[in-house]
Amino acid sequence: MHPSSDTTPSGPFSPRRDENPGTSMHLKSSPSGRVPQWVVEEALEQQRHARLDPWRQRREQRRAARVTRKTARRWAKASKRRNRVWRASPAIGIGLLAVLWFGPTIFNQYALPAISPYLPNASAPPPRLTASRDPLGVPPAVADTGGYRFMDSPDPDQEMVAYDPCRPVRVVVRPDNAPPGGQQLIDEAIAEVSAATGLQIVDAGTTTEAPSNRREPYQPDRYGRQWAPVLIAWSDAAEHPDLAGDVAGLGGSTARQVDGRPFVYVTGQVVLDAPSLTAMMESPDHVRAVIMHELAHVLGLTHIDDPSQLMYGDNLGLTDFAAGDRAGLARLGAGTCVPRL
Template identity: 40%
Template structure:
């Protein structure tokens, strides 16, 4: 009996140490103090190279791979919880139109997307941005949330501009720039958008955790069409949540853009699928 009690105690101490480490690194809330685990590299920083880059026409997009990964399934197992969606999944339109995904799960056609049980925070850097920047961003948030069933939250402005070194807990960064700061804005590229993805420890589905949308400052200085100004931001938010380019000119995600100014049926079908993935 004493041996069994000691084994249970050791197992409880092991779980408490693991939960304490999760609390320190992922903010799970207060847990009883226990001895810390051995030092390790900070998992909240992005480490990895570009996994996929698409450059075409007036927009460009990037999806980044991040290591080390995260292990949310283990968190819920330890805590005895189960996540729930923040907004209902959207019906997938049946109208004609193409769509593609920026990235899919390994050995699968299932898309990589954001967790529908987590709020996607968005911050705006106003340096060099047009006067209507916040309106453009908030409208893009509304349009993309309505199409995906993902919940966004505009949290205000930021001084951060380092889109190449973002942490897992950083909000999505939206900013206006030029090709000196963001080389992908060269020539006729009016915007870039993409997200960082992580792979859970021990297997599981990859997820996006944060990302960026960068608009060309000079292009917006010369652009007078309000519909087109909004369309470019919406297009990049489509990339942000996981849509790729298509050849169908009826879709906002057409690789060159400029044919339509709102999400088409193909775009909406892809966005609905991206928002319908399981909570992690």
């Protein structure tokens, strides 16, 4: 509403005097005689409200009541939220103390193994969650006649270390320097040790990787986020000095462990002396026997002091596994499944 023409200022501002007698406003003043501004504003609001007709007065009263109820509800809800926060505070505090106290142990035991395969310079791949829960093959039933020995185990309480039978053993070949027919002999040797163990040994193709005594078991840049496959390489003493002398081949594997489970082999390599084996190709059965001998080393057998076995330290003309060799290989085919490795 606009002020009417008979409004006259009194001090900085004065409320309108009602034209009807008995309705003029008596303003409160301070001891100094000054009228506070809030008194003036309150008087003006009372005058405005008095001029409203009854219907408008009731409407404004209802509106004011609604605003009051909403404000009360908001304060009530806010108060409840504050109460919940304060009630939860002791629990939060206890939780924080627990994290600070047990945090390093929990992190090292659970969090770090989960994230470490994805960190730079990781030394192991992520767990193969798609790995089978059951062995992919069954070793043949053979009489355990003895006549075999296992490679030394990293754990003195674990008699042998073997490959996980619930996942395939992948093999790659570096074909450089291979004699004619060399790949066929490798394929035949792989078939023999696969049948003797029940392990699923699969051809993963060729590679340019060179053999090394310090071969990394995990090479994601070359083979992806999985353990490196078993490497078979034709080489010589110039590239691999351990082939010097009358050594026709070398074989072995790398073992790993996780979560207190048994050690298992995750990869290995066979290094074949190309010059000496090329000279033996007139008797391909003997070359194949050398490859079988080295693959048996990869799977976990070591030399035995029994010249009747193929795993004897010197090749005395045998071209196939003997009873002791087969008994040891059958046991190695019944290793432990470790899907988290």
